[in-house]
Amino acid sequence: MTPDLLGFVRVLSSAAVDYVIVGGVAATLHGALRTTLDLDVVYARSPANIARLVAALAPYRPYLRGAPEGLPFVLDEATVARGLNFTLVTTLGDLDLLGEVAGGGTFERLRADAVPIEIDDAVCWVVSLPRLIALKRAAGRAKDREALAELEALLEERDGLPPSGR
């Protein structure tokens, strides 16, 4: 299923959910060419924000990705408050709800230097490109090496300064 990435952004932003887009969609918004099949967001852990988040997602039937059907799983306020990170499938596509990412990436920390991006009439916040690079470096995954090379080249092209390491 091709995810409705714009739909996710519209739903979360119109419900005034506090979140920062990270991962592949953030890379795309900054100009990277790699495709991604899910949306990763870091959300604020305040009770009020969790309430807005679960209410906004409820119509899209969020369920644990890869879990057997029929589990008594409901993405409600208590579930989100007790957990932290959730990998979900919804009728809009796959969504990763992250309370925190490797490298100390809480909502408050990421939001401090996040970039506002206007999509249709909604404003959403996207992790800054240098921070995205730092997060991917902190994750330390071999599969991210090519993506990191692209992101760092993108930063060099965007800023128009001499590349590092030459």
Added chain:
Amino acid sequence: MKVLERYGLLPDPVIEHYKKDVDRTLLREHLKLTPQQRLERVVAFMRDVDRLRAAFRKRP
């Protein structure tokens, strides 16, 4: 000051090696678009891939 150092990031020799193969002409073209246009372009591309996969599954 070089770009990575400006953001407190030290160059990683492994990443620098991978960076040689990045097609910067494509990145420069993508940077001319707005963020929304970039996302729409990727989503359209994925939808095309989905259609091609469906066609492949239906092949005789």
